[in-house]
Amino acid sequence: MALPESSRFQLTPDMSICRVLNGMWQVSGAHGPIEPNAAVDSMLAYHDSGLTTWDLADHYGPAEDFIGQFRQRLADSQGQAALRQVQAFTKWVPRPGPMTSSIVEGRIDVSLKRMNVEALDMLQFHWWDYDDPRYLDALHHLAQLRDEGKIRHLGLTNFDTATLEKIIDGGIGIVSNQVQYSLVDLRPEVQISQFCQAHDIRLLAYGTLCGGLLSDKYLGQPEPTPGELNTASLRKYKQMIDTWGGWDLFQELLTTLDVVATQHDVSVANVAVRFVLDRPAVAGVIVGARLGVAEHLKDNARVFDIYLSEEERERIQAVTSRGRDLFAVIGDCGDEYRRLII
Numbered sequence: 001m002a003l004p005e006s007s008r009f010q011l012t013p014d015m016s017i018c019r020v021l022n023g024m025w026q027v028s029g030a031h032g033p034i035e036p037n038a039a040v041d042s043m044l045a046y047h048d049s050g051l052t053t054w055d056l057a058d059h060y061g062p063a064e065d066f067i068g069q070f071r072q073r074l075a076d077s078q079g080q081a082a083l084r085q086v087q088a089f090t091k092w093v094p095r096p097g098p099m100t101s102s103i104v105e106g107r108i109d110v111s112l113k114r115m116n117v118e119a120l121d122m123l124q125f126h127w128w129d130y131d132d133p134r135y136l137d138a139l140h141h142l143a144q145l146r147d148e149g150k151i152r153h154l155g156l157t158n159f160d161t162a163t164l165e166k167i168i169d170g171g172i173g174i175v176s177n178q179v180q181y182s183l184v185d186l187r188p189e190v191q192i193s194q195f196c197q198a199h200d201i202r203l204l205a206y207g208t209l210c211g212g213l214l215s216d217k218y219l220g221q222p223e224p225t226p227g228e229l230n231t232a233s234l235r236k237y238k239q240m241i242d243t244w245g246g247w248d249l250f251q252e253l254l255t256t257l258d259v260v261a262t263q264h265d266v267s268v269a270n271v272a273v274r275f276v277l278d279r280p281a282v283a284g285v286i287v288g289a290r291l292g293v294a295e296h297l298k299d300n301a302r303v304f305d306i307y308l309s310e311e312e313r314e315r316i317q318a319v320t321s322r323g324r325d326l327f328a329v330i331g332d333c334g335d336e337y338r339r340l341i342i
């Protein structure tokens, strides 16, 4: 399965990514058990099919180690040169505390070792408390490590517009910010998308499939009980759907997506991803993969086969606009990590 040229995005002058990134939160243990060998086998299949870009984090269980093992097996089977086709974006999500250069560098060294790389393709930084300004110390040290070559690019995750502006004003070059962005959660369109476009920063979207709820599987289905929500993603995004408009409105959204999907002979998930991929500032959509457990590889590749017309987008927006204004309810991107427990 070869992906078309349109599957790629030139994120930086030296790095092209696949616009559907493989999300590795799903190997953390919070989404059920993962068998390491099966997971790494599956990573090779994703890579070979053109889905070459990975999103992970220091705290996603064995995710960084899986990247290390995957790289080793790829080099063994296809040669060292094949490693140049891999992009692996990890995160650092520290507990608030002192951010000295040795603490920051020590942490980066751990990721380098686990992932078996000489430089991190991208380090995405998260911070829990903006009243604690030590995030600026951390970012200055990270920028230094980038300049020294241990990190190729610096990104963020869940930063809101006001804090992103402070970082940019502080002269720290940022490539991307990873935020929740879906047909249910369109908060990025209120502020941060415009800010990012003005400052040449890209958005990487997550939660675009609401943990799998935004798919054919839940079309026409009764509201899942808490016991049926058996992954951390399903629980997180079910709460988001409840805050947005509830299960009945969500079913209307699925039905509308299904009509569009049927016209294109693709899946509901494809339409949900395509819609976000086409938004300005969005470089890619991260789709979670329960590696070795459940695979949607071929289906997700079909997102590159479709084009949504203006009329189709409007039909979808006619439903999403009936949901509550999540920017007013929760706040800007990432505020759910600072105000609500979602």
Ligand SMILES: NC(=O)c1ccc[n+]([C@@H]2O[C@H](COP(=O)([O-])OP(=O)(O)OC[C@H]3O[C@@H](n4cnc5c(N)ncnc54)[C@H](OP(=O)(O)O)[C@@H]3O)[C@@H](O)[C@H]2O)c1
Pocket (backbone or CB within 6 Å): 022, 023, 024, 025, 026, 055, 056, 157, 158, 178, 179, 205, 206, 207, 208, 209, 210, 211, 212, 213, 215, 216, 217, 233, 267, 269, 270, 286, 287, 288, 289, 290, 294, 295, 296, 299, 300
């Ligand atoms: N920065 C942050 O704070 C943050 C937060 C959350 C996530 N993320 C990143 O984003 C990634 C995505 O995770 P997410 O939690 O947002 O989940 P998601 O991508 O919205 O949903 C992933 C789930 O959707 C289902 N799925 C995938 N493709 C499908 C298809 N074509 N048809 C039907 N179902 C499909 C799968 O469910 P089954 O496995 O049940 O089949 C999969 O586990 C994470 O792995 C992580 O890398 C980042």
